[in-house]
Structures are given as C-alpha cells and as structure tokens.
Amino acid sequence: MMIVDRDQSLNQQHKLVKQCNLVDAQSQADLHHSHPITTIHSSINSNNKILEQRIVELEKANKQLQAENIDLRRAEEEVLFLQRMTQAIGEATDFQSALEIALRKVCDFTGWIFGEAWIPNPKTRILEYSPAGYSVSPELEQFRTLSQQFTFSLGDGIPGRVWQSKHPEWIQDVSDASPVVCQRYQLVKEVGFKAGVGIPIINRNEVLAILVFFMFEAYEEDQRLVEIISTVAIQLGSLIQHKQAEEALRSSVATNRALINALPDLLLRINKEGYFVNFKAAKNESLIIPDSNFVGKHLCEVLSSDIALPAMACVEKALATGETQVFESQAYVDNLLRYYEFRIVVSAENEVMAIVRDVTETKLFLELLQQQERQLKAILNNIPGSAWLKDSESRYIAVNEPLLKLFNKKLEDVVGKTDYDLFPPDLAQKCINDDREVLSTGQRKYFEEFSTNPDGSEVWFETIKTPIYNENNEIIGTTGIAYDITERKRIERDTFNALKKERELSELKSRFVTMTSHEFRTPLATILSSAELLEHYSHKWSDEKKLSHIHKIQSAVNHMTSLLNDVLLIGKAEAGKLEFNPQPLELIQFCSSLVEELQISTAKHQIIFQAQEQKLSACLDEKLLRHILTNLLSNAIKYSPQGGVIHFDLIFQKDEVIFVIQDEGIGIPKSEQNQLFNSFHRASNVGIISGTGLGLAIVKKSVELHGGKIVVDSEVNVGTTFTVTLPLHN
Ligand code: ATP
Ligand code: MG
Numbered sequence: 001m002m003i004v005d006r007d008q009s010l011n012q013q014h015k016l017v018k019q020c021n022l023v024d025a026q027s028q029a030d031l032h033h034s035h036p037i038t039t040i041h042s043s044i045n046s047n048n049k050i051l052e053q054r055i056v057e058l059e060k061a062n063k064q065l066q067a068e069n070i071d072l073r074r075a076e077e078e079v080l081f082l083q084r085m086t087q088a089i090g091e092a093t094d095f096q097s098a099l100e101i102a103l104r105k106v107c108d109f110t111g112w113i114f115g116e117a118w119i120p121n122p123k124t125r126i127l128e129y130s131p132a133g134y135s136v137s138p139e140l141e142q143f144r145t146l147s148q149q150f151t152f153s154l155g156d157g158i159p160g161r162v163w164q165s166k167h168p169e170w171i172q173d174v175s176d177a178s179p180v181v182c183q184r185y186q187l188v189k190e191v192g193f194k195a196g197v198g199i200p201i202i203n204r205n206e207v208l209a210i211l212v213f214f215m216f217e218a219y220e221e222d223q224r225l226v227e228i229i230s231t232v233a234i235q236l237g238s239l240i241q242h243k244q245a246e247e248a249l250r251s252s253v254a255t256n257r258a259l260i261n262a263l264p265d266l267l268l269r270i271n272k273e274g275y276f277v278n279f280k281a282a283k284n285e286s287l288i289i290p291d292s293n294f295v296g297k298h299l300c301e302v303l304s305s306d307i308a309l310p311a312m313a314c315v316e317k318a319l320a321t322g323e324t325q326v327f328e329s330q331a332y333v334d335n336l337l338r339y340y341e342f343r344i345v346v347s348a349e350n351e352v353m354a355i356v357r358d359v360t361e362t363k364l365f366l367e368l369l370q371q372q373e374r375q376l377k378a379i380l381n382n383i384p385g386s387a388w389l390k391d392s393e394s395r396y397i398a399v400n401e402p403l404l405k406l407f408n409k410k411l412e413d414v415v416g417k418t419d420y421d422l423f424p425p426d427l428a429q430k431c432i433n434d435d436r437e438v439l440s441t442g443q444r445k446y447f448e449e450f451s452t453n454p455d456g457s458e459v460w461f462e463t464i465k466t467p468i469y470n471e472n473n474e475i476i477g478t479t480g481i482a483y484d485i486t487e488r489k490r491i492e493r494d495t496f497n498a499l500k501k502e503r504e505l506s507e508l509k510s511r512f513v514t515m516t517s518h519e520f521r522t523p524l525a526t527i528l529s530s531a532e533l534l535e536h537y538s539h540k541w542s543d544e545k546k547l548s549h550i551h552k553i554q555s556a557v558n559h560m561t562s563l564l565n566d567v568l569l570i571g572k573a574e575a576g577k578l579e580f581n582p583q584p585l586e587l588i589q590f591c592s593s594l595v596e597e598l599q600i601s602t603a604k605h606q607i608i609f610q611a612q613e614q615k616l617s618a619c620l621d622e623k624l625l626r627h628i629l630t631n632l633l634s635n636a637i638k639y640s641p642q643g644g645v646i647h648f649d650l651i652f653q654k655d656e657v658i659f660v661i662q663d664e665g666i667g668i669p670k671s672e673q674n675q676l677f678n679s680f681h682r683a684s685n686v687g688i689i690s691g692t693g694l695g696l697a698i699v700k701k702s703v704e705l706h707g708g709k710i711v712v713d714s715e716v717n718v719g720t721t722f723t724v725t726l727p728l729h730n
Contacts, residue, residue: 078228081109085232095240099132102232103211107134110225112213114140114193118152118159119209127152127159127210143191150184157182159210162198166207168226171196173218188214195219199229203237266356269347272319274299274312277351282358307331307342314344315352322346328359339363385483389468392477394418394435403482427451438465438478448485460489508574511680512567515692519563522690523556530556566694569627570679573701580705582619587657589615590622591629591650598633604643607633611650618657618728624702625726631695632661632722638689639720640665656708659724667716676712685716699724 085105092098103115117130129148135141152160160182162169173194174185188196193214201209211233266282276294299315300308307329314325325344330337338360347353376398380387386403390396396414404411407422419428438445445465450458463482467475530549538546572578588611595609636646644664651658668676668683675681677700680693703710706726714720 077109078224081105082228082231086235089232089235089239092239095236095243096130096132098236098239098243099130099209099211100134102236103132103134103213106211106213106229106232107136110213110229112197112215113137114143114214116144116147116212117209118163118212120163120207125154127163130209140191143187146187147184152182157184158196158198158212162200162210163207166200166202166205168197168199168230170221170226172220174214176218192216197226197229199226199233201233201236201240203241208237208240268354268356270299270311270315270344270352270354272315272350272352274315276302282356304331307340311342311344311354314342315354318344318346318352319350383481385481387481388479390435390478390480392439392475394432394478397477434463434465435478438467439475442467442475450489458486458489459484460486505574508679511693515680516563516567519690519692520560523560526556527553563692566692566698570694570697570701573698574679578624578701578705580621580624582621582706584617585620585622585625587616587618587620588613588650590625591648591659594626594629594633595648598630598637602637602643605637605640605646606644607646607648609648609650612652616652616657620657620706620726621702624705627702628699628724629659629661631699632659632724635695635722636661636663636665636720638691639663639686641689656725656727659726660721662719662721664719667718667720668712668714669716670714673712673714677710 085102088101088105089098092101099117103117107113107115113136115134117132118127119130120126121128128151133144135144152163154160155164158169158171158174174196175189175194191214194217196212196214199211199213200207201211211229213229267280269277269279271277275296275298279294294302299312302308303311310327310329314327317323318325324346327342328339329342330339332338338358341357341359343355343357345353345355377400380398380400381402383400383402386406387400388396388403389398395416395418399411399414403409404414407414409422414422419431422428423431434445434447437443444467446463448460448462450460453459461482462485463480465478465480468477468479470476530552534541534546534549569578591609591611595607599605599607633646633648640646640663642665646664647660647662649658649660649662651660666685666687669685672681672683676683676693676696679697681697682691682693700710703724703726708724708726710722710724712720712722
C-alpha cells in the first residue's frame with residue numbers, strides 16, 4: 001500500500017514538472033512576439049516576475065520531489081530487504097540457522113555491527129545465549145564468547161526487559177545507562193557499544209527469543225528501523241511455529257514408523273479390491289513371511305481360501321462401516337496347530353491395514369485358564385456346603401452352586417457384589433468384619449453362627465475363612481466355606497440333655513440311697529427293737545404295754561409306707577407318668593376337712609382357714625391337690641417347732657384360684673430357696689427336724705400338672721409363705 005501511494009505522488013509531481021516546463025516555453029514565445037517597445041518592456045518586466053515566481057515554485061517542487069524520491073528509494077530497499085529476508089528465513093532448515101540469517105541480514109541492512117539472540121529456558125525461567133549471532137569484525141567474537149557465560153532473568157538488562165514487556169526497547173547510548181545495570185554492562189562498556197536495541201520474537205503471545213543489536217555510535221531511536229526488525233521478528237516467530245509443527249509431524253511420523261517396526265505382528269496394506277499394497281514382515285517366524293512378489297497380488301492368490309474369504313469379507317465390512325473387524329483363523333505350521341488373529345482396520349480411503357498376530361500362546365494359555373476355572377468350579381460345587389472367593393474389598397469373585405441354592409440367587413446377583421447386597425446390614429457388617437480380620441491377620445478364622453429361618457426355626461452354620469495369597473505372598477482376598485450344622489447341633493443338644501437327665505437320675509438315685517439308709521434305718525430299728533422286746537418280754541408285760549409296742553411297730557411301718565409312696569410318686573412324676581385327672585371339686589369343703597385333719601395332729605398350732613366364698617366348685621385333680629396342700633400345711637406345722645398361727649387363705653380370681661399358706665416358723669435361707677423344689681433337697685437350718693426332702697418336689701410336680709405355679713417368700717426366724725396359683729379350666 002505504502003509503495004502504491006508513493007507511486008501516485010511521484011506521478012503527480014512529474015505532471016507538475018511538465019506543466020512548469022510548458023509555462024516556461026510559453027513565456028519565451030510571448031517574449032519573441034510582443035509590440036511596441038514600452039509595452040514590450042512592461043510586458044518583459046511582468047513576465048520576468050512570473051518567471052521568477054515560477055522558478056521558485058519549481059525549485060520548491062523539485063526539492064520536495066527529491067526528498068520524496070529518497071523516501072521512495074528507502075521504502076523500495078526496505079521492501080526488497082524484507083522480501084529477501086522472508087525468502088532466506090523460509091529456506092533455513094531450522095530455527096537456529098534462521099536466527100543466524102536474520103541477525104546477519106539485519107546488520108547488513110541497517111548498519112548495526114553486532115547482533116545476538118537470547119532464548120528463554122522454560123524450565124529455569126532465564127534467558128540463555130543462543131549460538132546464533134553475527135558481528136561485523138572478528139574482534140567482537142571475544143565479546144560473544146564472554147557473553148555466553150551470562151544469563152538474564154525476567155526484567156534484567158535489555159533482553160530481560162524486552163522479555164518482560166514483550167515490546168522493543170531502544171537505548172540511544174548504553175554507556176549512559178541508569179545506575180541499575182545488568183551484569184554484562186561492564187563488558188558492553190569495555191567493547192565500546194553505544195546504541196542498542198532489543199526486539200522480541202513472539203508467537204502466540206509467547207516470547208521465543210530476543211534479538212539484540214549494538215553499534216559503536218550513539219543513535220536516536222529510529223522508529224522505522226524498529227518496525228523493520230519487528231517485521232523480521234514476526235516472520236521468525238511464524239517460521240518457528242511452522243518449524244515446530246513440522247518437527248512434531250516429523251517426529252510423530254518417525255515414532256509411528258518405529259512403533260510399526262517394533263510391532264511383532266505382520267502388517268498388510270490391502271486395497272478395497274483385496275490386492276496387497278504393501279507389507280511389514282512379522283517378527284514371529286510362525287507367521288507367513290511375505291516377499292516382494294506379494295505386493296500387487298490378490299488375497300485369494302496368496303492366502304488359503306479359509307483365510308482369504310473371511311479376510312475379504314472383513315475388508316469389505318471394515319470399509320463399509322469404518323469399524324475394526326476381527327476374525328480368528330488356524331493353520332498347521334511345522335505340524336503344530338497355530339492360531340492367528342486378523343484385525344482389519346481402515347487406514348486410508350479405500351484401503352485397510354490387516355494386523356495379523358500369532359495368538360497361539362495366548363489361546364493355549366486361555367484354554368489352560370479355562371480348564372483351571374472348570375476344575376475350580378467342580379471343586380467348589382463338590383463342597384457339601386456354601387463356598388466362595390472374595391477379593392480384598394470383600395466382593396464375591398466366585399461362589400458355588402450350594403450357596404446360590406441356599407440364598408436362592410443367580411450367579412450374576414452375587415459375583416461382584418458384597419454382603420451388603422445379600423444380607424441385612426447387621427449380618428453383612430459382621431461378615432465383612434470377619435473378612436477384614438482374616439485379611440489383616442492372615443490367620444484362618446473358624447466360627448459357628450446361626451440365623452433364623454422365616455418360620456422361626458434356627459439354622460446353624462460352621463464357617464471357615466482363609467486368606468488367599470498371590471505369588472509375592474501378599475494377601476489379595478479370602479476364601480470361605482460354610483456348612484449347615486443344624487442337625488449336628490440338634491444331636492449335640494439332645495445328647496447334652498440326655499446326659500443331663502442321666503446325671504440328674506444318678507444324683508437322684510444316690511440321694512435316694514443316702515435318704516433311705518438314714519430315714520428307713522430309724523423306723524426299722526424301732527420295729528426291730530419293739531419286736532425283740534415283745535418276743536422276750538411279752539409274757540411279763542401288761543396288755544397295755546404290749547399294745548404300745550405293737551402301735552410303735554405299726555406307726556414305723558406306716559411312716560415307711562408313706563415314705564415309699566412319696567418315692568414312688570416322685571419316681572412316677574420324674575418319668576412323666578403321673579396322671580392328671582381334673583374333676584369338679586367342692587373346694588372350700590375339701591380344704592376345710594383337710595385343715596380339720598391336720599389340726600387334730602397338733603395342739604401347739606392353730607390353723608386359720610379363710611375363703612372369700614362360702615361355696616365354690618372348681619375342676620381340679622383331687623389327689624394332686626391333696627399332695628399340694630397336705631405337704632405345705634404339714635411343712636408349716638413341722639417347721640414351726642415353737643407352735644403358732646398358720647394362716648391358710650383361699651383366694652378366687654376370674655380364671656384362677658390362689659392358695660396362700662403362711663407360718664411363723666424357722667424360715668428358709670434366701671440362697672437355698674430355689675433348690676427346695678428339687679427332690680431330697682433340704683435347707684441347712686432344719687436341725688433335728690426329720691424329713692426326706694420329697695414333699696416340695698411332689699408339690700411342684702402336682703402344681704405343674706395343673707398348669708399352675710408356686711412361689712416361696714421366706715425369712716429365717718420370721719416365717720414362710722407359699723403361694724400356689726392354679727388355673728381354673730372350667
Ligand atoms: P418331707 O419329704 O417329709 O416333706 P421335708 O419336709 O424335709 O421332708 P420338703 O417338704 O420337700 O421336705 O421341704 C424341703 C425343705 O424345705 C425342708 O427340708 C425345709 O428345709 C424347707 N421347708 C419347707 N417348708 C418349710 C417351712 N414352712 N418353713 C421352713 N422351712 C421349710
Ligand atoms: Mg415336707
């Protein structure tokens with residue numbers, strides 16, 4: 001644009017010169033043809049004035065023209081310089097040589113005597129001296145060598161400031177520099193440099209280099225020069241970008257080539273008609289090794305039809321869909337069956353790349369793995385319980401059929417899931433805690449646990465969890481087996497109960513032996529002595545005395561009989577053979593006559609019987625009720641040796657009848673109260689009061705047969721209260 005404008009101005013000035021010349025010729029013609037003399041004189045005078053005026057104008061125009069001519073020439077030179085520079089930079093093979101050219105040409109063109117370049121190091125964030133440079137005289141080479149030792153940081157010296165500001169900087173005289181000077185300042189001064197300029201090379205707002213020029217004279221800033229060098233810098237910037245892109249492309253092409261060469265596969269370029277375009281032989285000898293004859297031949301000519309046909313189909317499909325096609329084939333090589341994988345990838349328009357790989361090893365390995373998996377599955381499924389494998393995150397990796405059956409799940413519902421997906425949160429947390437323990441300790445964990453079925457029945461499991469190790473002996477998961485041991489548990493419990501019963505029976509027997517040896521001995525001794533006395537002295541004795549001994553014998557026999565009855569009764573009760581026959585019973589009448597019977601046997605005690613009702617009929621077993629009340633009332637009498645009042649209260653409630661028997665006797669120590677209902681148990685405070693310890697056991701059995709309950713409340717030396725509650729069944 002600038003050049004065109006100047007051309008126009010030049011043309012206008014030429015026109016102006018021509019017009020002036022015409023005016024000159026005209027005035028001279030006028031001079032030759034004018035009349036008379038005076039007229040001629042005055043006319044000459046006026047013409048001279050015009051001429052002088054025109055000459056002045058002409059000279060002025062000529063000067064302007066000359067000045068503009070200089071400008072024009074300079075502009076032309078600049079344009080030429082930039083054109084040559086562009087060409088030279090464009091021909092440079094790399095950035096460094098482009099810099100070299102630029103520095104030299106700028107110096108040549110502008111008259112600067114020294115040019116250098118500083119390159120930012122992105123890692124260290126400092127400017128380093130570029131090997132590219134230019135100097136007019138060889139003496140300046142030493143300055144260059146010394147300058148190589150320097151670096152500039154951001155804002156430091158001309159290069160550092162230009163780096164920071166991203167704008168050119170002109171210094172008229174560096175020796176006049178401000179006191180804040182850079183390290184290289186002394187060197188610059190010694191060399192004698194005066195004017196200096198720094199210009200940044202910027203690409204995409206990033207400073208790629210800074211060009212610095214010096215000269216020996218001080219020089220005012222020449223904006224035009226700065227513009228020219230800046231234009232060069234812009235060209236260098238775009239060249240760098242271009243070169244970098246080219247470099248990246250070259251390196252990616254080289255990388256691709258290196259990658260392709262490193263591939264163990266056979267690579268075949270095939271066109272859409274199925275002809276081989278090119279190939280890269282495989283590194284694996286078991287793959288076919290194509291020779292140069294290969295190129296230009298059709299798939300079907302080179303490969304057997306069982307490979308060529310599917311290959312051709314895949315080529316067509318890959319080109320039609322743009323998607324990679326894969327197929328496998330097999331062939332005998334040296335009498336060994338080998339497997340090949342063909343991958344057909346679209347590589348260009350109407351062309352595919354077939355990547356052929358020998359996958360025999362992988363295939364065999366896979367088969368081995370599958371076989372091992374089948375074996376593992378068989379083992380797992382053969383385990384007569386649930387079995388599983390979990391990873392270190394407690395996710396199920398494998399489970400057996402029994403486990404799936406037990407939880408009524410499908411394999412896909414379990415594999416990859418955790419216990420939280422299968423069980424209630426509490427149970428899941430427990431399972432995962434167990435896993436974590438095994439994972440952290442490396443110890444096998446064994447435990448029994450139970451869960452409850454929906455029908456309320458218990459299911460017992462015996463679980464064993466073991467860590468799984470990898471080849472580096474690191475724990476990578478757990479394996480677990482859980483057996484249903486409900487049946488075993490039941491048998492164990494039954495056996496335990498049977499043993500307990502057995503033990504109880506044997507204890508009962510031994511207590512019976514102890515009791516009989518003691519309790520039978522006294523009445524037997526009485527019988528024996530009375531019988532012997534009667535044998536030897538009956539003829540001397542009065543009838544009364546004889547009768548007294550006969551009564552003693554009878555009473556001892558009765559006592560023994562009642563003792564034996566009690567033993568038989570408790571035996572029957574223990575064996576579960578005691579019968580329960582509830583019949584309507586006039587309860588108040590029954591109790592009153594019982595109290596009367598017992599009252600006769602004691603004078604020291606007073607039995608007070610009280611009932612809310614006058615008459616009441618209840619459906620109870622009379623025999624059993626007699627055992628209950630007789631025993632409790634006779635105990636109340638027996639264990640109140642000082643005598644006293646015995647209260648017997650009968651209380652009716654809606655569905656039950658309550659018998660309360662309360663005495664003021666010796667009481668029962670607290671710690672022994674709950675054992676009194678066991679056969680042969682007697683409290684430690686009975687002293688010489690005789691008894692077998694069977695009464696309360698019979699009472700308890702009789703109460704239980706009625707479906708009732710008995711409680712005792714007693715305090716030593718204060719008294720005892722037994723409360724029997726029987727349900728009314730009618
Ligand atoms: P028997 O078989 O002849 O009844 P026993 O009276 O000793 O003998 P239980 O009636 O079973 O046996 O009573 C067991 C024990 O309970 C008694 O030995 C006695 O220690 C204690 N006992 C029962 N009733 C009373 C009571 N009213 N006051 C104090 N102790 C009592
Ligand atoms: Mg008793």
